[in-house]
Amino acid sequence: xxxxxxxxxxxxxxxxxxxxxxxxxxxxxxxxxxxxxxxxxxxxxxxxxxxxxxxxxxxxxxxxxxxxxxxxxxxxxxxxxxxxxxxxxxxxxxxxxxxxxxxxxxxxxxxxxxxxxxxxxxxxxxxxxxxxxxxxxxxxxxxxxxxxxxxxxxxxxxxxxxxxxxxxxxxxxxxxxxxxxxxxxxxxxxxxxxxxxxxxxxxxxxxxxxxxxxxxxxxxxxxxxxxxxxxxxxxxxxxxxxxxxxxxxxxxxxxxxxxxxxxxxxxxxxxxxxxxxxxxxxxxxxxxxxxxxxxxxxxxxxxxxxxxxxxxxxxxxxxxxxxxxxxxxxxxxxxxxxxxxxxxxxxxxxxxxxxxxxxxxxxxxxxxxxxxxxxxxxxxxxxxxxxxxxxxxxxxxxxxxxxxxxxxxxxxxxxxxxxx
Amino acid sequence: xxxxxxxxxxxxxxxxxxxxxxxxxxxxxxxxxxxxxxxxxxxxxxxxxxxxxxxxxxxxxxxxxxxxxxxxxxxxxxxxxxxxxxxxxxxxxxxxxxxxxxxxxxxxxxxxxxxxxxxxxxxxxxxxxxxxxxxxxxxxxxxxxxxxxxxxxxxxxxxxxxxxxxxxxxxxxxxxxxxxxxxxxxxxxxxxxxxxxxxxxxxxxxxxxxxxxxxxxxxxxxxxxxxxxxxxxxxxxxxxxxxxxxxxxxxxxxxxxxxxxxxxxxxxxxxxxxxxxxxxxxxxxxxxxxxxxxxxxxxxxxxxxxxxxxxxxxxxxxxxxxxxxxxxxxxxxxxxxxxxxxxxxxxxxxxxxxxxxxxxxxxxxxxxxxxxxxxxxxxxxxxxxxxxxxxxxxxxxxxxxxxxxxxxxxxxxxxxxxxxxxxxxxxxxxxxxxxxxxxxxxxxxxxxxxxxxxxxxxxxxxxxxxxxxxxxxxxxxxxxxxxxxxxxxxxxxxxxxxxxxxxxxxxxxxxxxxxxxxxxxxxxxxxx
Numbered sequence: 036x037x038x039x040x041x042x043x044x045x046x047x048x049x050x051x052x053x054x055x056x057x058x059x060x061x062x063x064x065x066x067x068x069x070x071x072x073x074x075x076x077x078x079x080x081x082x083x084x085x086x087x088x089x090x091x092x093x094x095x096x097x098x099x100x101x102x103x104x105x106x107x108x109x110x111x112x113x114x115x116x117x118x119x120x121x122x123x124x125x126x127x128x129x130x131x132x133x134x135x136x137x138x139x140x141x142x143x144x145x146x147x148x149x150x151x152x153x154x155x156x157x158x159x160x161x162x163x164x165x166x167x168x169x170x171x172x173x174x175x176x177x178x179x180x181x182x183x184x185x186x187x188x189x190x191x192x193x194x195x196x197x198x199x200x201x202x203x204x205x206x207x208x209x210x211x212x213x214x215x216x217x218x219x220x221x222x223x224x225x226x227x228x229x230x231x232x233x234x235x236x237x238x239x240x241x242x243x244x245x246x247x248x249x250x251x252x253x254x255x256x257x258x259x260x261x262x263x264x265x266x267x268x269x270x271x272x273x274x275x276x277x278x279x280x281x282x283x284x285x286x287x288x289x290x291x292x293x294x295x296x297x298x299x300x301x302x303x304x305x306x307x308x309x310x311x312x313x314x315x316x317x318x319x320x321x322x323x324x325x326x327x328x329x330x331x332x333x334x335x336x337x338x339x340x341x342x343x344x345x346x347x348x349x350x351x352x353x354x355x356x357x358x359x360x361x362x363x364x365x366x367x368x369x370x371x372x373x374x375x376x377x378x379x380x381x382x383x384x385x386x387x388x389x390x391x392x393x394x395x396x397x398x399x400x401x402x403x404x405x406x407x408x409x410x411x412x413x414x415x416x417x418x419x420x421x422x423x424x425x426x427x428x429x430x431x432x433x434x435x436x437x438x439x440x441x442x443x444x445x446x447x448x449x450x451x452x453x454x455x
Numbered sequence: 456x457x458x459x460x461x462x463x464x465x466x467x468x469x470x471x472x473x474x475x476x477x478x479x480x481x482x483x484x485x486x487x488x489x490x491x492x493x494x495x496x497x498x499x500x501x502x503x504x505x506x507x508x509x510x511x512x513x514x515x516x517x518x519x520x521x522x523x524x525x526x527x528x529x530x531x532x533x534x535x536x537x538x539x540x541x542x543x544x545x546x547x548x549x550x551x552x553x554x555x556x557x558x559x560x561x562x563x564x565x566x567x568x569x570x571x572x573x574x575x576x577x578x579x580x581x582x583x584x585x586x587x588x589x590x591x592x593x594x595x596x597x598x599x600x601x602x603x604x605x606x607x608x609x610x611x612x613x614x615x616x617x618x619x620x621x622x623x624x625x626x627x628x629x630x631x632x633x634x635x636x637x638x639x640x641x642x643x644x645x646x647x648x649x650x651x652x653x654x655x656x657x658x659x660x661x662x663x664x665x666x667x668x669x670x671x672x673x674x675x676x677x678x679x680x681x682x683x684x685x686x687x688x689x690x691x692x693x694x695x696x697x698x699x700x701x702x703x704x705x706x707x708x709x710x711x712x713x714x715x716x717x718x719x720x721x722x723x724x725x726x727x728x729x730x731x732x733x734x735x736x737x738x739x740x741x742x743x744x745x746x747x748x749x750x751x752x753x754x755x756x757x758x759x760x761x762x763x764x765x766x767x768x769x770x771x772x773x774x775x776x777x778x779x780x781x782x783x784x785x786x787x788x789x790x791x792x793x794x795x796x797x798x799x800x801x802x803x804x805x806x807x808x809x810x811x812x813x814x815x816x817x818x819x820x821x822x823x824x825x826x827x828x829x830x831x832x833x834x835x836x837x838x839x840x841x842x843x844x845x846x847x848x849x850x851x852x853x854x855x856x857x858x859x860x861x862x863x864x865x866x867x868x869x870x871x872x873x874x875x876x877x878x879x880x881x882x883x884x885x886x887x888x889x890x891x892x893x894x895x896x897x898x899x900x901x902x903x904x905x906x907x908x909x910x911x912x913x914x915x916x917x918x919x920x921x922x923x924x925x926x927x928x929x930x931x932x933x934x935x936x937x938x939x940x941x942x943x944x945x946x947x948x949x950x951x952x953x954x955x956x957x958x959x960x961x962x963x964x965x966x967x968x969x970x971x972x973x974x975x976x977x978x979x980x981x982x983x
Binding site for chain 2: 093095104106210278369371403406
């Protein structure tokens, strides 16, 4: 018998641990674990930033996926890294780090951002929220405290790692707003896209931001660890009439491919972790060029300005893998076409019409909503115009073949309700 | 010159598919619908405020995936949500649920028969093989038997070639499938009554036959060959009800330039020199077109809209002989909460799929006995779905819509079909009473009730004799025999008059294939 640790690397007092390895258990549980583990009948977990994260609550993730698109899904996103940046230079400092000019960020607004090294190579992507005048919160997918710390020399700011102190839930889907309206009397109903507000849920103080990783109407709710279960219970109870389902990472992965969202460590690698330069990426290559401002002098701005002028050598694009060719290929083996159940992340090569290697598809999924076989791929520039036909690798009966795929703009799925 | 290349009579899903294909190919198309809403039997209506009913058809599976791609229907709003399981409640014991998870299904079935539990995947494999073969047949116009045209001969040879590829075992199985009863066919694998009963139901839906009647095995396959995302035997809800499918097709058609008029009832087809020239609406308006395509069933088209005198006596005889004999009704409920099933309480996952009241083969056969002698079943077979559990947009929060498909409800009631309106509420009560035996709280939770008898299906939806497939899916009415021998290729004896409804190959269900194949045949032949 053992108990899960809770918001920290060490087991809590009273935890009886016989096995010395289990004195410092990894991964650890998030504050929602008592509720999520009770519902996760599949015991299907993965390690996300050192935390247990549910992949799917049932043996398949279909129900959770459809909840995201037709009702709403509730997902524990506590493992995101969170940092509070405070002080009179906070805006100036964050503008220095981020490729987006944070000085323009208004109170109660959220920016989607990325940051680079001196050579304009991307380190990570995340969000910056402005909580009060000089109080900002940064989220990231990899630990960022040290990068923030070492770039803050000379700025009057304090950087606090609140990753383990703040629990977070993401409520995504067309009925997410109705659920929130039923648990809080605050102004969540009118909350605009990429805005945040303070609210009370089950008497707990929370921050609600209109953000997410599914490309749909959705909110993220940030709270102190101690309030986590109360907030979860309230959402769960009030969400029932609106079709709320607890959802895991597998379902979210399909939705993020539909939304064309990139993932650090999958679609690109942090510049700080690349063995060879060709593995590194730039914001422009990843389709984040829209957020790059080269005027405000961020880290890497000179390289970024050069790239803006001369263009990038590669570009991340969407691929729509041709179904008729896929079907015909399988039919030649007298098989019905097979699709990977859920999203995949094992990279696959992409070729041009003559069979020359032109890049790699790094993640993809069959979209049950769009009835399309989708992929995100980084290709050399010559083959990235929408409508370009490329060859995508498909394995049929152990044999590697290719089928046609068409370069498509992302997002593949972009409902009006996301912004409205 | 005619204003339109094609007029399509009836905005059912097949008529809309035909319209979309023609419009996409640049033809000028007008769709005329007698009702104020489009969709025909694939329709969603807010019958009671806040509750969106899939009034007639209620689940989607057979819709051809290539039509979705070719017409880009997902872009035009088509969204399908798969059903998770099939639940058969019992009065005693926990009932039976067949899940999408094979291990879970095995455990469930092994309570009734260990053999059945383990042979289930073998059966699924055989059905998949057959579906894979049948797919070619339903996705192309039927072969013309006896034709010496090289194209036809090549096509037949191709078909035999595919059949040969299946191997002798599968060929035998096909012969058995075409001739056996649903129960006998299933007995080649299964033994448990509790499993045979709900499985054999797929073989009687929409036909006036019992589960032991020969020929029902084919109908079983007809319900198995549906595919969603490449997986056979998967059924789904349409977002916003089955009208959502029709609406998406209509959006595609309009996007390509087709015009759709509702509240426009066609009184007759204008025929000059044995050629269709257009239609006359009930208000007297005449609209001319190069071709007229009827989405109505054969009897309504040939005998009501055109008239017997335009056809040979032999043809008319065949049209009249074509069987409808509607055998089912529909009850739609608005509920203020989800009622508990005694055998498995709570609104868990088991009720998110379809719920079949078919506890035993004897139950089903007795239900048929009533129907044989002109009565609706005292304890009918019910197929229940609660789409609001999966798609909350169709009901107010916390409330639900329940759709109940009821068989048997014979159109030819003792005392005549016209006695149906008088017995409508009695029929509704029977259905509710039957379901309430399994879910005792049901009656108290009903806010509103809509009862559709075969008579209502005929008079409100335009389905002759209330047959949901525009004619039974029995072997003598399929393939090159549907609807009439010699006229299975969507053409009719009247030039420029075409059929595109479920009364043509490959038949009923929200499939879209008749509409697609009609439009393609018509353009291949250069009719427009």
